Amino acid sequence: MGDIPSEWKGICQNDVDKSFTCNKKLIGARYFNKGYQARVGQLNSSYMTPRDEDGHGTHTLSTAGGAFVANASLFGHGSGTAKGGCPHARVASYKVCWPPVNGGGGCYDTDILAAFDAAISDSVHVLSVSLGSPLHDYLNDGIAIGSFHAVKNGIKVICSAGNSGPEAGTVSNVAPWIFTVAASTMDREFPAYLYFGDRNLKGQSLSSTSLTQGKYPIISSTDAQAANSTALDAQVCIPGSLDSTKVNGSIVICTSGTIARVEKGEAVLQAGGVSMVIINTARSDNMIIPDAHVLPATHLTYSDGQTLLSYLKTNSKVLGYVTKPETVLYAKPAPFMASFSSRGPNTITPGILKPDITAPGVSVIAAYSEATSATGLYFDERHVKFNIISGTSMACPHTSGIVGLLHSLYPEWSPAAIRSAIMTTASVTDNKGEKILTSTSTATPFSYGSGHVNPNTAADPGLIYDLNTTDYLNFLCSIGYTARQVASFQQGYQCPSQRLRIYDFNYPSFTIYNLTSSVTISRTVKNVGPPSIYTVKIEEPSGISVEVEPSSLKFDASEEKKFNVTFTVTYPSSDYVFGSITWSDGMHFVRSPVVVLTSS
Secondary structure (H helix, E strand, O other): EEOHHHHOOOOHHHHHOOOOOOOOOOOOEEOOOOOHHHHOOOOHHOOOHHHOOOOOOHHHHHHHHOOOOOEEEEEEEEEEEEOOOOOOOOEEEEEEEEEEEEEEEOOOOOHHHHHHHHHHOOOEHHHHOOOOOOOOOHOOHHHHHHHHHHHHHOOOOEEOOOOOOOOOOOOOOOOOOOOOOOEEOOOEEOEEEEEEEEEEEEEEEEOOOOHHHHHHHEEEEEHEEEOOOOOHHHHHHOOOOOOOHHOOEEEEEEOOOOOOHHHHHHHHHHOOEEEEEEEOOOOOOOOOOOOOOOHHHHHHOOHHHHHHHHHHHHHHOOEEEEOOOOOOOOOOOEEEEOOOOOOOOOOOOOOOOOOEEEEEOOEEEEEOOOOOOOOOOOOOOOOOEEEEOOOOHHHHHHHHHHHHHHHHHHOOOHHHHHHHHOOOOOOOOOOOOOOOOOOOEEOOHHOOOOEOHHHHHHHOEEEEEOOOOOHHHHHHHOOOHHHHHHHHHOOOOOOOOOOOOHOOOOOOEEEEEEOOEEEEEEEEEOOOOOOOOEEEEEEEEOOEEEEEOOOEHHHHHHHEEEEEEEEOOOOOOOOOOOEEEEEOOOOOEEEEEEEEEEEE
């Protein structure tokens, strides 16, 4: 999203204005594969194209900037008008990820960096990067390096947090100049019910077919183990692990894990089953995700799965059926943190909270490439114009669209200012007015960062925490980078003689790591609203005293003010504790999460 490169002019140059809209949507696409070729060898002409043969890029790009399209749906589910977060943006795609060939595939840093260079040259305004990799130091992280140079050029870079949750310390893309996005649900769901005996259980599904009227035997996959299979393979419904004489004509219960959920349904079909019920493990608990199953199916929570299995044990023959999925709006509670969404703390720089924000990343409908199937699995021959999929990759472009809208409102704002506006206006409650949940407990900033995105309030944040390139370079100095290492990010930069404390880095969140007794830190906020007086409200973390000085800030228009925060241990904790600091003038509520770990 950005100014028109010279080679693309002529498409809508006569009606471009500062709101970045035009009557005809400009779309550009480029590909980068020299790093890939260096690994796998010379490629034929079929690889010399930006065409999306996977669907991921089409889905994420249309989520960020897709135009209005009526009657979008997946197999009739979720039907309605679809649009991207910033539907009048001009969009460009940069293809950097490739399929396995000769033992190599994926997204190579060389190609990622080349794409960043191209995006900078193309003068884009927003880069939505739904990519990630195992955690590395910033010097060895292609996305961190490329995004630094993009941000230095005023480009807003938004990245996905990763899909390695719910374990702690799994969040990726943790550089402080990146806007890192976790995934949560929205208030739309696709229920499909399992009826048996005098009971019913609510699951989720996007099946493309439905059962004919009637009742069918319900069996556990472990009771249908094929002679040449293991009990574990049968439990998770590996293809070939089920005995067709036992499965034929039945609804089969499979356990989640090991292989794709849709592939389990294919295993049931191969064995002659008519429908499938997936039950969660204790690890996944309450997180159920609808999938485009190849047979009538539904996905149940762990507790509901145990209820079903207990019923089977106490009844010799159980009959039932699975209903066709529905589309239901205004579901509660929502949002709800996705169990797959990667969690903090930030293991590269514990003094910076990551992720920064959460956004819708479960069951997102968007455009899809017809060069692949609905699931991308080897047996799936269904091709679709729209798909409903889940991941932090889907949450990232939701946030990118919001960033695009804010850029249109405030084209002179820095990437950090726009990130601050979104973070400090986020919500930490769901549509029931209660704290946002995870699959097992109340969520914390390690799940959602500052909270769930709220675009309307982000457009009028009141105050912002700003950062510039020098701040980021001083940050690298503060974490011990040598002059030579800092030069990898900017040639000739010299670290100041008095190094910045990471505590004083002007981030819109507060993370105090290994606090022994007391520490005082500083922050600077800028008024981007009318002249006003802001007072502070503190939610203290358990066992921590928090004092803000001054407790009131009087602003003229565009004025900056500094304040200090003192954190004192009143009693130590063996784990992280959480709170918040909120500045308000009665109209604006500028909230920052507080994360503290005491040292024994």
